Amino acid sequence: MTVRIDQLPKKRYVLPGNAACAGCGMMIGWKILGMALGEEAVLSIPASCAAVVQGLAPKSGVAMPILNVPFASAASVATGIAHAFSQLGVRGQSVVWAGDGGTADIGFAALSAAAERNSNILYIMYDNEAYMNTGIQRSSETPKGAWTTTTPAGKRESKKDVALILMAHDVPYVATASIAYPQDFYRKIKRASEIKGFKFIHLFAPCPPGWLFDPSLTVEVARKAVETGFFILWEYDHGELKLNPPSSALVDKKRRRPLTEYLKLQGRFANLTEEQIAELEREVDRRWEFLLRFMEAKRRVDGAAGI
Amino acid sequence: MESVLVPVSRPDVGSGGLTGTWRTLRPVVHLDKCIDCGICWLYCPESVIDWERGQKIKIDYNYCKGCGICAHECPVKAIEMAPEGGL
Amino acid sequence: MIEVVFFGRGGMGAVTAAQLLARVATIEGKFGQAIPEFGAERRGAIVRAYLRIDERPIEKHSSITAGDYVVVLDGRILRQTNVKAYGKPEARYIVNTKEEEPWYIAVDATSIALKHGLVAAGWPLVNMVMAAAFAAVSKAVSIEGIIRTIPEFVPARAARANIEAAKEAYEVVSKKLAGALAQQG
Amino acid sequence: MKALTALKTALTGNHAVAYAVKMARPHVISAYPITPQTTIVEKLSEFVAKGELKSDFINVESEFSALAVVYGAAMAGARTFTATSSHGLFYMYEMLWWAAGSRAPIVMAIVTRTLGPPWNIHDEHNDILAIRDSGWAIAMASSVQEAFDLTVQAYRLAESINLPVAVGLDGFLLSHTVESIEIPPQEVVDKFLPPRNPELPIKLRPGNPITWGNIPADDRMHAEHLKNIYRAHQEAKGIIGAIDAEYGKLAGREYGGLVERYELDGAKYAVVCMGAWCGDAKEAVKSLRRDGVPVGLMRLRFVRPFPDEELRTLEGMDKVVVFDRDITPAGGVLGREVASVLGRGSVVDVVAGIAGVDFKADDFAKAVKRAIKGEYGDWIVLL
Known part of the structure; x- marks a missing residue:
């Protein structure tokens, strides 16, 4: 059930005057994480924007227990925290709040191992599609065609679908979410926190300086990503995969907005040729096709098994 | 040995300084147009908007970075981004 | 301190024999030390293990190249390696073989092992048999201590057979030595 | 009170370390296999599987993660253990510094081994000596008995100075060598090693919104923190002697301190x-x-x-x-x-x-x- 805005907790977990850039999409997500888990969560944060936006010690711009940890270590550190809590009888959620580089690149081995062990952690990857903390370098989550400082002519390769890879680890819960749909993200965190075992949420979080758009458009860009079908909201809960609104209404391609409405908002796609845009459109189609076929195949298998 | 073993940080406003000074545009709220929906509060990345249903929204200009998300997302255009005065 | 060099082949259990004897020495109030020589851990390759037994704590950890005893778990090793390079001039050699030679004490450990059904992966398991033979020659540990300790070193299903084989080896070797002594006397 | 007598047996150095760890009652153990360390954690996982040790044993994909897991657990208040050798230690390198810099009281066994190339599993001290600037306390055993005793003492030391402690033992010469050893009764180890304070170095708990490790407003704060680690090492000198003497009274063996x-x-x-x-x-x-x-x-x-x-x-x-x-x-x-x-x-x-x-x-x-x-x-x- 979607929570009404006025029912969301009013306590501030992201504090004013922190060190995030104006219009930071990740901070919108972090607010929602605080609202959803508040006092329950203990965060492990690898090197990332999330480490920097906390601001300068001895102050912290985020009112949650936070352990800042080395770049590749977050999934493993969080595993250790979860086991310590279990051994010491402490109630609480061990949560990783990590960027796409720390998740899909340097931290991927530890992440995959935590998933394979079904470690009792909630891993949230806020995805701003590049190494923003070091100044906009390409990551494996950077989409094809996007400019970064290490792909000055546009990235040649496709975005890695980390959530699907984690689903293949046979873990209890994997979901995608977007900062444009805070209540959906809030519900998914709440749902994940009820589950013992490994949970992963891929949170889409636009970055104004990195994607080259005006900071007032952060939510707009995130919304357009979903409305054009570029980013798909879905949820995999104990073997059941389903699309979430509004993506669930976009199965029919005709109901999706043209991809250019998403691309044209951002300077990082400014130099795409017609052919490159067409290729990106085909890639979006393939992404949908894969997901839908997977859901269909899953239904058939479950049907055959009498589930 | 009983001294502080590691210097931990504690939550406080202004961990990034007086971030209101970053602003070039200032959100100005036209309360007469406000429909009390809370969307500006929900999306504000800085948590500088106070909102409670039935009460007027309040913006903390000491720390508002002036991103303009509130103005862009307001469904009734009750927030306007106005240029900050120069020094 | 007595120092012993064991020769075996990878997979024969020479290291286990030395470890067992160190444990037996310990429970009998002495100090024991068993050092494996790790090289290529290939089945069939010649491996050495070292054993020290003393009344006082043993501090050194280097290998042994001048042993008081040299125990050879497979007589065919004599054709490949000069085991005498590992013994003091007065060292005693104990060799698993049917062929008698004056410079060593021959023990037909393979026959004893086979008789008690001690075979694994096609190989006779002679390590406990040869540990017992060493005890009979050196008297550094007792056969009772070996019998008591074998269950800690071999799988439960093989404990009885190993114990019986060890007892037999101890008796055969003891008799042989008594005979040799009588001949000399 | 029943008579407390030590168990006399003969064990490999690695198994002696495993017994010492078991008797220290850690909450969380994590490790990755590497010769010649592997038999330590094999033995510990056997203790856990048999229910003789109530620790959580976490298998990981690398040594880096092994140390990261015990780091997270130690920061959350758990008593922890990991072990490694040679290349594995070097794969941990970044975490080693982070653990010491966080004052995490981890105990780790380092079974010393040559570094490649070429591949060589035999003994050498380059690995353990290469971490000497990281902030860890570093000890080396000279016998299987001392490997046991030092491991028990390492917990007391780590939790006294709030720094990680590495216990070194020579690969094969101790790790795989069986030697006579006395294992003190559990009651003696319990007396020597009271439960650790789970709120040091920080109280990492739900509902306690503190942050450790964000960027300092003033680099002098960081500098002071680093100097405190130096000072902790100077204080540790006296503590090591006292711990050795106290252990000597309880267990009957004293080595002389540093x-x-x-x-x-x-x-x-x-x-x-x-x-x-x-x-x-x-x-x-x-x-x-x-x-x-x-x-x-x-x-x-x-x-x-x-x-x-x-x-x-x-x-x-x-x-x-x-x-x-x-x-x-x-x-x-x-x-x-x-x-x-x-x-x-x-x-x-x-x-x-x-x-x-x-x-x-x-x-x-x-x-x-x-x-x-x-x-x-x-x-x-x-x-």
């Missing part, structure tokens, strides 16, 4: 070394003494904190012969560090036994004699 002194009374020459081969060096000292050479031995039990004061007692010796089972482009690590206390005048640094090459009592005796006679042309000698 160093063990052997036959140093009336000596004109001293041997300095660390690890399992010190036993062979002692044999050499004995035989040299029989030959009328007034030589003694100082065995370093700890290289961090570094035993400066203890080494200073060797001032005035005609020759101090340091044996290094490690090699760097600048010679041996210990030789250079000992020379930093005593000056180069009296120090001869003998690099030997590297890459697992056997080095016996006779070899020690010969080297000491040559050093005393001044037959080596340089103060650094590669044997």
Whole structure:
């Protein structure tokens, strides 16, 4: 059930005057994480924007227990925290709040191992599609065609679908979410926190300086990503995969907005040729096709098994 | 040995300084147009908007970075981004 | 301190024999030390293990190249390696073989092992048999201590057979030595 | 009260460490296999599987993660253990510094092994010595018994100074060597090792919104934190002696604190070394003494904190012969560090036994004699 805005907790977990850039999409997500888990969560944060936006010690711009940890270590550190809590009888959620580089690149081995062990952690990857903390370098989550400082002519390769890879680890819960749909993200965190075992949420979080758009458009860009079908909201809960609104209404391609409405908002796609845009459109189609076929195949298998 | 073993940080406003000074545009709220929906509060990345249903929204200009998300997302255009005065 | 060099082949259990004897020495109030020589851990390759037994704590950890005893778990090793390079001039050699030679004490450990059904992966398991033979020659540990300790070193299903084989080896070797002594006397 | 008697048995060094860890009752153990460390964690996972040890045992995909898991657990208040060797230790390198910098009281066994290339699993001390600047306390055992005792003591030390402690033992020479050992009763270990304070170094708990590790507003704050780690090492020197003495009263074995002194009374020459081969060096000292050479031995039990004061007692010796089972482009690590206390005048640094090459009592005796006679042309000698 979607929570009404006025029912969301009013306590501030992201504090004013922190060190995030104006219009930071990740901070919108972090607010929602605080609202959803508040006092329950203990965060492990690898090197990332999330480490920097906390601001300068001895102050912290985020009112949650936070352990800042080395770049590749977050999934493993969080595993250790979860086991310590279990051994010491402490109630609480061990949560990783990590960027796409720390998740899909340097931290991927530890992440995959935590998933394979079904470690009792909630891993949230806020995805701003590049190494923003070091100044906009390409990551494996950077989409094809996007400019970064290490792909000055546009990235040649496709975005890695980390959530699907984690689903293949046979873990209890994997979901995608977007900062444009805070209540959906809030519900998914709440749902994940009820589950013992490994949970992963891929949170889409636009970055104004990195994607080259005006900071007032952060939510707009995130919304357009979903409305054009570029980013798909879905949820995999104990073997059941389903699309979430509004993506669930976009199965029919005709109901999706043209991809250019998403691309044209951002300077990082400014130099795409017609052919490159067409290729990106085909890639979006393939992404949908894969997901839908997977859901269909899953239904058939479950049907055959009498589930 | 009983001294502080590691210097931990504690939550406080202004961990990034007086971030209101970053602003070039200032959100100005036209309360007469406000429909009390809370969307500006929900999306504000800085948590500088106070909102409670039935009460007027309040913006903390000491720390508002002036991103303009509130103005862009307001469904009734009750927030306007106005240029900050120069020094 | 007595120092012993064991020769075996990878997979024969020479290291286990030395470890067992160190444990037996310990429970009998002495100090024991068993050092494996790790090289290529290939089945069939010649491996050495070292054993020290003393009344006082043993501090050194280097290998042994001048042993008081040299125990050879497979007589065919004599054709490949000069085991005498590992013994003091007065060292005693104990060799698993049917062929008698004056410079060593021959023990037909393979026959004893086979008789008690001690075979694994096609190989006779002679390590406990040869540990017992060493005890009979050196008297550094007792056969009772070996019998008591074998269950800690071999799988439960093989404990009885190993114990019986060890007892037999101890008796055969003891008799042989008594005979040799009588001949000399 | 029932009589408490120690169990006399014979174990490999690795199993002795595993028993010590078991008796310390850690909450969380995590490790990755590497020869010659592997049998430590195999034994511990067996204890856990049999229900003899109530720890969580976490299998990981790398040594880096092994240390990351126990780091997270230690910061959340758990008593922890991990173990590694050689390349595995180097794969942990970033986490080593983070753990010490966070004052996490982790205990780790390092089974020393040569670094490649080429691949070589035999003993050498380069691995453990390469982490000496990381903030960890670093000890080396010289026997299976001491590997057990040091591991128990390491928990007490780690939780006293709130720093991670590495317990070194020589690969194969101790790790796979069976030796006679006395295992104290559990009651003795429990008495020596009370439960740790789960709120140090920080109280990482839900509902307690503190942050550790964000960027300092003033770099001097960070600098002060780093100086405190130096100060903790200086304080640790006294604590190590006290812990050793207290353990000695309870368990019946005392080693001398930071160093063990052997036959140093009336000596004109001293041997300095660390690890399992010190036993062979002692044999050499004995035989040299029989030959009328007034030589003694100082065995370093700890290289961090570094035993400066203890080494200073060797001032005035005609020759101090340091044996290094490690090699760097600048010679041996210990030789250079000992020379930093005593000056180069009296120090001869003998690099030997590297890459697992056997080095016996006779070899020690010969080297000491040559050093005393001044037959080596340089103060650094590669044997």
